Amino acid sequence: MAKVKQVLTLIIGTFLILILNNKIEDVPPLGKLLNPFSGFWANTESKNPFESGEVRIEGSRDEIRIIWDDRLIPHIYANNDHDLFLAQGYVTAQLRLWQMEFQTHFAAGRLCEIVGEKALQIDEFQRRIGMPWSAHKTMEEVQKDDLTWTAIKAYSLGVNAYLETLDEEDYPLEYKILDYSPEPWTPYKTALFLKYMSWDLTEDKEDFAKSELLGKYGYDIFQSIFPSDHKDVEPIIPSGTPFEFDTLKIPEQPSNFKNPILPVTGMEAPIKPHPDNGSNNWAVSGSRTKSGSPILANDPHLNQRLPSIWMLIHLNAPGVNSFGASFPGSPGVILGFNEKVSWGSTNVGPDIMDWYKIEFRDESMEEYLYDGEWLRTEFIKEKIRIRDGKEKEISIPITHFGPVAYLGKENEAPITIPRYKGIAPDGFALKWAAHEPSNELATFLRLNRARNYDECVEAISTYVCPSQNFVFATTEGDIALWVIGKLPLKWKDQGKFLLDGKDPSHLWDERIPFDQNPHIKNPARGYVSSANQHSADSTYPYYIQWDYDPYMRGRRINQILSEMNNASPKDLMDLQLDTKNLLAEKALDAMVKSVIKDDLTDPELEALSLVSSWNRFMDPEQVGASLFVFWWEYLERKLWEDDLITQSGLVKPDPLITADMILDSTEAPWFDDQKTDDQTETRAFVITRSFKLATKELVKRFGEDPNDWNWSKVNNPSVPHLAEIPGMGIYGLPIGGGKHIVNQQQHKHGPSWRMVVEMKEEPEGYGAIPGGQSGNPGSFYYSNLLESWYSGDLPRLKLLKMDELEEEKNLATWTISKN
């Protein structure tokens, strides 16, 4: 009996340990995670996490100084490039190791290794669109440029030097929650990160859905709601700017381009970039500023996450003294300034991601038809490892367009290999500028050390993808804007719909020569600006794309800038926070007027008066802002749901098209609901109905009292954790803004970095991110810049010399001696 008891107790004990030492489903290993020696308690930090003194970084060639200022921004002082990037890798890993690895695992299609089989679709998709494949091509390119290769190699050494110092209890918190360990960093991971950004910033033009609608309505009707030329545009390069150059021969539209190529069911990417990735930037020349020096501003709109996508850093070595936002995972400052120039970027969104229908000869997929001939397919094999030992191998056919990302016949899931039953399969090959050999990092590293406008232009000339509107301001007084990146030479509307992989006239390859990319320097109006709207007006000879952001943000920025005199950096910070809603200004009065008042209840009438008397600013306390946003949302749904539903969901036209239909004197047939046979719905009916639905939803979600519908509560601006781990995010920020607003703050998406730089003889920079410097949720610096980011009073970023820094309130000074 005694033996039985002992064995039983031993079994219970062992069982308990096994349960508490392993991750089970989504429950973290509790014993490992909660013990105070090596669990999450070991990730708690005090207010001053670093001590001053000697620090050893394996691989340093000369003495390095790192000063941590009171915001935990590292200022690195090195004597050579190798040491500079070595130290950058080291400190970045120290603050952001988990994030760096997680993002590159995502890009590489390796999430299954961390979270198991549930990420299989995402991983497979990443491999099929060629993320790892193109990152390998980038690796070949970066080795051709000495500066880039030095930077990437040293950065990688630095990350690994930090990794070497870690014991298990020092691992970032997320490793403990998700129960895995970090692996060594490699230069290849930096290439993967750059592809991740290319993917995130290549706008999804919904070619599959657009082809489906082309098939449903025919070209002319389709073009009437998805036009390629918009009226009222206020392009980035101001109208009237002459384009004086010898243009290349522009290809002609082939006769078959209006024939729809139909997608098959279920071709839907499991993950998509956020549709509102966009940004603002502008530069004001000295003629409009108080100091007489140009001022530059930039705020890129991306997913807002913790740890933040950006990390602030000051890099100092012979030939370089740059400060700004860096990407954890990549050396250099990406958006920032140095002693002579400042630069900021926004997305262009050219159509550089197109899909070609491929006809294979047979199920082996070894040959496909092009220009009347059978061409050989190449195959790449990818092995997806899944947590707990399983593996999945996939084989991806590569054509001369690119990888065949979608394979399938009707009713088959998109990215599973279909079982062909003796029928030659179809597929869709992806042609994407990010697949081309390129080295975007070279551009950023050279901007870090550019000394004037000409050197900036030289730096951007080699850039390929993703296309950006770069704004420059220099201490010499120049301001400029360049649309940079590969703009393919296309016939008009090429790639607006799915393309025919058999037809050589559908292939694009050549680029518009760099010096013919739209650009402007020191315009007479005294400012340059961009907000993802049209690059240029119709006098620009080439076709770039058709689906730009609507003009609202750009127009508002230009309105304010054109009236700005004696500008100070604070004026530009205020403009970044501007919340005027131009869509409401255009359409709201007409909407209110159209409402059939007799159909409204008393509370609805009260709500109508609230929205009609609203001041058109998307400020946190405004109830009218919430009513307008919900009303507009329902209006678009009621108007388009019966017409524009595709296999990929509802595809909405540009909001200005909808607004014009509301304002138009004649009533568009689109207002009639195709789902009702017996009656014809009118504009007034749809507008009234959607207003009732909007108030109903507000009542349901926020209660009957309209005082509880204030915009910040409804919009709920938030910064969740990158892996959406509960408790690690910040919700309910008291801020305004919204879609198509200069302050484009939506629920979890918006300005990810706000920067203003005055280009005085000694430039004065200001900036903050919606998060913090540290990626550790147990750090006081996890969200330490958040408040200054939204307060509108951006803190100074000083290009201090090392001796000046001694006087500041710094957290710690590290001396790294030569190894």
Next chain:
Amino acid sequence: MKTLIFSFIGSFLIGWIFPWWSVFLLGVLGGTLFSKNGWAGFFFSLLGVFLTWTVLAFVLDTKNDGLLSGRMAEMFSLPSGSLMILVSALIGGLVAGVGGLLGSLIRNDYFIKD
């Protein structure tokens, strides 16, 4: 009482070197050496580790102003960060306690035969 002191001091020493579940072995050892009674072996081993873990977690939590424990509590849907100290210490204590029980059973079976 000896079990308690052994467990308290022992868990503090081994925690820095061995994996968290070594408190189980510590419990077995303490129980075998000092506990005549199975329940006492369980209880005092549990209490010793519970106290060590509580003290250590409390010190770290105070230095951190409860920042991370608050986030972790939210992750586990617990109402407050202080509860994280209790939950953590209970987990260590429970494992040690089972070890202590096993230890005293072994002691009674092998070493204390009348």
